[in-house]
Amino acid sequence: MMLFWKESKKTIGSLMFLLYAAALLVLYISQFVPETAALPTPPRQGEEESYGSIKKEVPEILMPAAIEGLLCEYQSESYTAYPYGFYKSVRLKEKERLEMAAILEELTGLTEAEADRFKEHGISETLSYERFKELMNRADELIGGGSNYSERYLLQNFCMIPMTYEEALAEYEETVDEKNVAESYTRLYCDYMGIGLGILPVFVCAGLWMLDKRSRMEQLIYVRKISSAKLILTRYLALFCCMMLPLIVTFAHAMYRVGRLCPEKEIFFVRAFGLAVLWLLPELMMVSASGALISELWSPFPAILLQGIWWYASVGANELTGDITKTTLLIRHNTLGAGALFQSQTADFLQNRAGYAVLALLSVVCLIVVYENKRKGGPRPKKRQTGGRIL
Amino acid sequence: MKNSDNRNQIRISHVNQFYGKKQALRDVSMVIPQGMFGLLGRNGAGKTTLMKTLAALHAKQSGEINICGVPVENVREIRGMIGYLPQEFSMYPAMTVRESLDYLGCLSGLSKKVRDERIEMLTYKVNLEEQMYTKVKKLSGGMKRRLGIAQALLHDPAVLIVDEPTAGLDPEERIRFRNLLCEVAQERIVILSTHIVGDVEAACGQIAIMNEGEVLWRGTVEELLDHARGKVFTADLESDRLAQVKAEFIVTGMVKQGNVTTVRILAETKPEIIAAEAVEPNCEDAYMYCLYQNGCENLKTDGNRGGML
Numbered sequence: 001m002m003l004f005w006k007e008s009k010k011t012i013g014s015l016m017f018l019l020y021a022a023a024l025l026v027l028y029i030s031q032f033v034p035e036t037a038a039l040p041t042p043p044r045q046g047e048e049e050s051y052g053s054i055k056k057e058v059p060e061i062l063m064p065a066a067i068e069g070l071l072c073e074y075q076s077e078s079y080t081a082y083p084y085g086f087y088k089s090v091r092l093k094e095k096e097r098l099e100m101a102a103i104l105e106e107l108t109g110l111t112e113a114e115a116d117r118f119k120e121h122g123i124s125e126t127l128s129y130e131r132f133k134e135l136m137n138r139a140d141e142l143i144g145g146g147s148n149y150s151e152r153y154l155l156q157n158f159c160m161i162p163m164t165y166e167e168a169l170a171e172y173e174e175t176v177d178e179k180n181v182a183e184s185y186t187r188l189y190c191d192y193m194g195i196g197l198g199i200l201p202v203f204v205c206a207g208l209w210m211l212d213k214r215s216r217m218e219q220l221i222y223v224r225k226i227s228s229a230k231l232i233l234t235r236y237l238a239l240f241c242c243m244m245l246p247l248i249v250t251f252a253h254a255m256y257r258v259g260r261l262c263p264e265k266e267i268f269f270v271r272a273f274g275l276a277v278l279w280l281l282p283e284l285m286m287v288s289a290s291g292a293l294i295s296e297l298w299s300p301f302p303a304i305l306l307q308g309i310w311w312y313a314s315v316g317a318n319e320l321t322g323d324i325t326k327t328t329l330l331i332r333h334n335t336l337g338a339g340a341l342f343q344s345q346t347a348d349f350l351q352n353r354a355g356y357a358v359l360a361l362l363s364v365v366c367l368i369v370v371y372e373n374k375r376k377g378g379p380r381p382k383k384r385q386t387g388g389r390i391l
Numbered sequence: 392m393k394n395s396d397n398r399n400q401i402r403i404s405h406v407n408q409f410y411g412k413k414q415a416l417r418d419v420s421m422v423i424p425q426g427m428f429g430l431l432g433r434n435g436a437g438k439t440t441l442m443k444t445l446a447a448l449h450a451k452q453s454g455e456i457n458i459c460g461v462p463v464e465n466v467r468e469i470r471g472m473i474g475y476l477p478q479e480f481s482m483y484p485a486m487t488v489r490e491s492l493d494y495l496g497c498l499s500g501l502s503k504k505v506r507d508e509r510i511e512m513l514t515y516k517v518n519l520e521e522q523m524y525t526k527v528k529k530l531s532g533g534m535k536r537r538l539g540i541a542q543a544l545l546h547d548p549a550v551l552i553v554d555e556p557t558a559g560l561d562p563e564e565r566i567r568f569r570n571l572l573c574e575v576a577q578e579r580i581v582i583l584s585t586h587i588v589g590d591v592e593a594a595c596g597q598i599a600i601m602n603e604g605e606v607l608w609r610g611t612v613e614e615l616l617d618h619a620r621g622k623v624f625t626a627d628l629e630s631d632r633l634a635q636v637k638a639e640f641i642v643t644g645m646v647k648q649g650n651v652t653t654v655r656i657l658a659e660t661k662p663e664i665i666a667a668e669a670v671e672p673n674c675e676d677a678y679m680y681c682l683y684q685n686g687c688e689n690l691k692t693d694g695n696r697g698g699m700l
Contacts, residue, residue, distance in 0.1 A: 003497045013485060216481040220542060223446050224498035225471040231498070376466060377449035 007238035016207035036257040043168040051168035065158040083146035182272035190279040202307040205291030206300030228372035285360035406454030429595030437604040438584040474543035478554040484528035499546040513541040533564035592674035619677035624667035
């Protein structure tokens with residue numbers, strides 16, 4: 001316990017930690033706090049041009065829109081894809097182009113020469129929704145994955161339909177409902193803070209993990225009696241707990257502001273806190289563990305670089321709302337509403353977070369092994385040639 | 392299993408160590424008894440490698456090392472028995488002397504009560520009482536070295552290993568440091584690695600001379616001096632003969648007074664080309680003679696290799 005406090009003191013006293021806390025605070029104040037200025041207003045019937053849009057799997061809307069998109073890209077001979085979260089323009093080879101033409105013929109019931117008549121003709125009359133999904137899946141494979149026709153993007157790109165007043169009102173009521181209001185704001189809080197947690201902890205980790213080397217303390221610590229497992233776990237736990245502090249403070253402040261917004265309502269803080277813990281802790285665990293592991297294996301620079309690439313890919317990989325996958329590091333939900341959409345993805349959310357928590361713990365185990373190996377002198381350092389004359 | 396005969400000594404048998412293809416230790420064997428033991432050698436002789444191997448910081452490739460009855464492979468136990476002061480070290484600069492000792496005491500598994508007692512006792516012993524609450528970054532080089540000794544003794548180790556601790560210290564601080572080590576060595580094994588012959592002469596009962604990973608010589612300082620007796624000569628030379636003498640002999644000392652230079656040289660027999668007188672060897676002479684006798688290169692001041700004495 002004593003070592004935990006000493007490590008915590010060391011962490012909190014470091015410049016990197018102060019910068020980390022300041023950056024999270026800036027993110028919180030600039031992004032989240034303005035959202036808590038007032039509760040959102042209910043939709044007003046007949047007074048608004050649009051009530052927003054909603055994602056719905058309606059085959060009658062989805063199929064023609066997606067087929068038209070595919071046809072358009074086929075004719076321009078260029079397909080847009082995001083295979084690893086980054087934009088890529090794909091051009092098909094002749095063999096694949098011919099297969100794509102056959103797919104389009106089956107989807108539209110038109111030959112390549114007749115394709116311009118698609119708008120009047122519409123989709124093939126014999127095309128079932130199941131067959132449509134199979135063909136789109138094949139089209140996505142031909143493009144190389146991550147295209148607009150992949151299972152993930154189909155709904156997102158071609159199934160956003162305008163909300164009715166009733167739907168908008170229902171969503172509003174659900175958002176500000178006594179049971180849900182704290183969770184609604186927590187989702188938004190986690191969305192903003194999650195962006196920061198995807199990158200900022202690596203600076204603190206890398207800095208602290210290299211402190212021994214910079215201070216030339218490594219060998220003094222290597223020869224101590226403490227086991228590598230105890231030392232690394234204590235350091236990691238202290239680092240993790242310290243990095244939680246700014247989150248606890250900002251979350252408490254966020255809930256205080258939510259409470260002030262709805263003074264007449266009973267706010268379910270504990271549920272909201274549980275959601276924030278599930279959302280943010282695995283991300284913090286993962287970024288800290290990978291940062292420490294890579295810093296120990298190589299140096300802080302690759303740790304920061306790799307985390308930067310991962311963060312950038314994660315930020316660009318998902319839609320701002322309702323696009324939770326099992327693998328993405330950053331979970332986005334950049335809206336106060338859409339609670340039902342979030343609930344519908346609970347399984348993916350839980351699998352994602354559990355996966356990262358387990359991966360983080362595995363990284364810590366690897367870190368212990370690497371550290372113990374270093375303590376025993378392996379891998380062998382390259383010794384500098386020393387000449388040296390006595391006289 | 393501990394053997395009562397081995398409890399106060401380190402036994403090293405046929406130890407080899409490699410850095411890639413370069414062999415850093417070659418079949419090193421010796422017994423290091425309680426007290427001050429000096430490891431003498433040039434830079435790159437293998438002293439630091441041997442000490443790191445003893446401190447379980449490097450795994451040996453072959454051979455056996457037994458420290459006070461414990462095989463060096465029992466890393467956990469060895470770590471509790473060894474106090475180590477590396478050649479290049481510091482501590483967290485933002486911590487005070489007390490905080491840094493307390494932190495390292497924690498890592499050694501000492502209770503708070505024991506840490507408090509030992510920190511007080513050791514800071515008194517190394518004369519850092521007044522700097523107890525001074526940050527490490529504000530300590531002088533000598534103070535840092537003394538702090539280094541204090542941290543190495545914190546857990547009362549049976550063996551203290553110090554790697555070139557006096558390098559960069561002024562003469563007064565060096566003497567103080569040597570005396571401190573001698574005091575410490577009364578109740579444990581202290582291995583002092585250095586390339587400063589004077590430190591070994593002044594402080595160590597037993598010494599070993601290393602070169603290119605091999606132990607060239609092992610014994611007491613007196614035995615080393617005896618070994619070089621009758622091989623050291625002094626002569627007064629005109630300046631124009633100096634270059635010739637430097638080319639033909641190993642010169643261990645030169646004092647210039649006007650046009651005459653008094654040189655100390657090593658030779659197997661009394662040199663005939665100059666009027667030289669045999670003198671008592673000092674430790675530096677003996678060390679140089681040992682290196683020469685074992686075929687070490689680059690001993691002459693003009694850089695010519697080999698040649699006769």
